[in-house]
Amino acid sequence: EVQLVESGGGLVQPGRSLRLSCAASGFTFDDYAMHWVRQAPGKGLEWVSGISWNSGSIGYADSVKGRFTISRDNAKNSLYLQMNSLRAEDTALYYCAKGSTVTTQQPYYFDYWGQGTLVTVSS
Amino acid sequence: QPVLTQPPSASASLGASVTLTCTLSSGYSNYKVDWYQQRPGKGPRFVMRVGTGGIVGSKGDGIPDRFSVLGSGLNRYLTIKNIQEEDESDYHCGADHGSGSNFFYVVFGGGTKLTVL
Numbered sequence: 001e002v003q004l005v006e007s008g009g010g011l012v013q014p015g016r017s018l019r020l021s022c023a024a025s026g027f028t029f030d031d032y033a034m035h036w037v038r039q040a041p042g043k044g045l046e047w048v049s050g051i052s053w054n055s056g057s058i059g060y061a062d063s064v065k066g067r068f069t070i071s072r073d074n075a076k077n078s079l080y081l082q083m084n085s086l087r088a089e090d091t092a093l094y095y096c097a098k099g100s101t102v103t104t105q106q107p108y109y110f111d112y113w114g115q116g117t118l119v120t121v122s123s
Numbered sequence: 124q125p126v127l128t129q130p131p132s133a134s135a136s137l138g139a140s141v142t143l144t145c146t147l148s149s150g151y152s153n154y155k156v157d158w159y160q161q162r163p164g165k166g167p168r169f170v171m172r173v174g175t176g177g178i179v180g181s182k183g184d185g186i187p188d189r190f191s192v193l194g195s196g197l198n199r200y201l202t203i204k205n206i207q208e209e210d211e212s213d214y215h216c217g218a219d220h221g222s223g224s225n226f227f228y229v230v231f232g233g234g235t236k237l238t239v240l
Contacts, residue, residue, distance in 0.1 A: 059226040098154040107219045109157040113166040
């Protein structure tokens with residue numbers, strides 16, 4: 001059974017940093033690209049960032065480019081999102097999502113999602 | 124990049140059928156769309172992918188036969204027959220789009236909240 005468990009969310013002041021983690025199990029982690037998708041309170045889904053199986057291809061939404069950094073550790077079956085210079089508009093539930101393909105350089109969908117970790121940016 | 128438009132809400136009675144619509148912006152009629160179900164307080168769940176020829180690939184794990192899709196022009200439809208209480212969810216559509224740097228990212232519609240009466 002595929003499981004994705006996010007952690008690391010919390011309340012943080014504007015301008016500060018936070019690091020999210022996603023522990024994956026139930027599939028061969030380094031065979032797939034992984035992604036972060038967020039959902040602001042009462043809003044729709046927004047793709048945040050994606051990383052290919054070998055970290056060779058990485059992309060970010062314009063809204064987080066230059067502030068967020070995605071990474072993965074295939075030995076630990078883990079995905080990370082380092083979030084710097086946080087803003088109030090980054091407040092959201094952050095989901096870890098498994099891509100359906102090995103790379104981010106071909107069409108894909110998200111075939112499994114975690115339950116999310118809540119990030120609240122407020123003073 | 125494409126813009127995906129979904130009505131914010133829909134409703135249907137228990138045992139009835141409902142069709143949810145996701146509309147692509149002009150110029151993207153060849154795009155495939157993915158449907159996701161999000162039950163209250165849960166993470167999204169992949170339902171299936173749809174193009175103008177209908178379903179693309181397989182349904183997501185545990186998606187019942189009551190769920191089906193169709194595609195026509197700029198519209199991608201998700202139909203749920205014999206609606207059950209557990210179908211009350213937010214339904215999101217998404218489409219992957221290749222950027223100039225050969226990186227694909229996903230854009231989502233605003234989601235439709237389905238209420239079972």
